[in-house]
Amino acid sequence: MTELLTAAQMRAIEAAAIASGEVTGLELMERAGRGVVAAIFEEWPELAPSWGPAPKPPEYFLQNDEQGLHRAVVLCGPGNNGGDGFVVARLLKETGWDVEVFLYGDAEKLPPDARVNYVRWVEIGGVQSFEFGDDVMGPDDLTLVVDAFFGTGLVRPLEGFGSLFLSFAEERASRFPYTKIVSVDLPSAVCADSGRPIVSESFVGLPEIAAFPVTHAHLTVTFHKAKRGHYLSDGPICCGRLRFVDIGLDDFDQRVDVGQQKPALILTHERWPQYPSLPKKQGHKYSHGHALILSGGVGKGGAARLAARGALRVGAGAVTVGCPPAALIENAAQLNAIMLWNVKDVAALTDILADDRINALCLGPGMGVSDESRGLVEAGLKSGRAIVLDADALTLIGRDAPLFAMLHDRCVLTPHAGEFARLFPDIADKLAAPATKGPAYSKVDATCEAAKRAGCVVLFKGPDTVIADLSGRCSINASVYERSAPWLATAGSGDVLAGFITGLLARGFGPMQAAESGAWLQTECALSFGPGLIAEDLPEELPKVFRALGL
Secondary structure, rough: OOOOOOHHHHHHHHHHHHHHOOOOOOHHHHHHHHHHHHHHHHHOOOOOOOOOOOOHHHHHHHOHHHHHEEEEEEEEOHHHHHHHHHHHHHHHHOOOOOEEEEEOOOOOOOHHHHHHHHHHHHHHEEEOOOOOOOOOOOOOOOEEEEEEEEOOOOOOOOHHHHHHHHHHHHHHHOOOOOOEEEEOOOOOEOOOOOOOOOOHHHHHHHHHHHHOOOOOOOEEEEOOOHHHHHOOOOOHHHEEEEEEEOOOOHHHHHOOOOOOOOOEEEOOOOOOOOOOEEEEEOHHHHOEEEEEHHHHHHHHOHHHHHHHHHHEEEOOOOEEEEHHHHHHHHHHOOOOOOEEEEEOHHHHHHHHOOOOOOOEEOOOOOOOOHHHHHHHHHHHHOOOEEEEEEEHHHHHHHOOHHHHHOOOOOOOOOOOOHHHHOOOOOHHHHOOOOOOOOOOHHHHHHHHHHHHHHHOOOOOOOOOOEEEOOOOOOOEOOHHHHHHHHHOOOHHHHHHHHHHHHHHHHHHOOHHHHHHHHHHHHHHHHHHHHOOOOOHHHHHHHHHHHHHHHO
16 A cells, blocks of 8 residues: 655655755656656657657757757746756757647746756757746647646735636647647646645536536656655546656655655555455354344335345344335345344344354444444444445434444445435535635545544545545545446445445454555456446455455
8 A cells, every 4th residue: 555645745855855955856856847748758669759758958859850840838936857858858858859848837936956947948049938828838749738827836815817718728629639648747737635726716507617617638657656646636636547656765755754744645556455365264253243234115225135135244143134014025025044033122132142153243234224224223332343334324314313322343334425415514625625825625625624523433435535534544445547437326335335334333443544455356356347336336246356365
């Protein structure tokens, strides 16, 4: 698993490296610029020079009349991101490109390292002043636009920025449909910590801001490690493809406490967390846990059956669906390895929970929101067992303060955005408010705050699923970039996820481990199956995923 950084943490690592005397800021900027150019040529080999990666001096092209094969516009901002842009411009020029550079801001006020690279560029090319609204594409064909405006450093809104890129996108699409857009570190106007666009208050609510508030890149090249904004909210959409460049900072991670400013954040998308307790090596079925999933009445059992199938496939030794008497025949007709119990009321559930072999519960899918359902949720919470609360259970808890107060540290809440808003309306309002300055309030902030308030694990669903516990540990299961799994937007997939987590709880996983692993496995199953996925396919894909993991 990989740690994601905030902009402040990245700055602290760079500062530690420079303070050590082992590297200068100018050297880091040169490495960054070279990394961007290398990433461009790797992404689009047809743009790479035919003689290979070694740059040629400008005199070579003047003598051989080969300059101008490709045209690039490099947009440089007033900070070190702009400095990276000047390096990119110089290196592209050295490989034979026709390069124009535009600077937003005063060259005399550039940071020292960026100023040095500005001077280096001026020795071989010109710099035009850039104002919002300028046409930076010119009359000729355009191969590449490099967005080196603001990167991770932007903390304030820019008047007109959204309008600029809206007009830029429209004109580019009509005039130069094949132009590539590359962002340096992060698309400009995307908050590095939240992935949200930073917009001026005067533009909040205008349609062009909602439609196209920031640079939408084909490729984003970032340095050292990913930032939170690369994986949250609009970040992945705006980044296009994401590439990483090593600029020699690995040795300095240990010298900076990157967790001191915000809760530890781990990206779980790269590989299976490899918890050793998953393979079954010995024991009988009850030694691998017994999960109980409560179902709704007649015609309302599909969600619970999906959850039960997920719990069984993920390895719970025994799984039982509890349902009202009238629904027994319906469920029996569709379940075989999954047992059935008559749960006609709270008293019946209490009697069943006297069996201490039942060590994990799932309440909510298809249960309804009646007074009887509320009593079942209360009984489940009183039992003290590991419990997943999903769907209708979340609605009940969100409108019932005494029930909310019964949450404990063995609970896992699995809300989507609407359910999250019912559970934590004030937190949801903060997250929904337009981001007018950075670092903006993020889904990570919201989930961590929710977990602290609830006193348990909260899994806030979405392509950028965020999982947090009471201790402040937080992780993202990002179904984006190469792990994009849009097929998960199908009815019942959340019920299967609840079942995965319940089954892992039954196996003895801690609530945070179960939530992280369940989310990861759900995405992996969707990727393995591919388009056409429906919820029923997810549990059936698990054996293939497990075999691929060598389990």
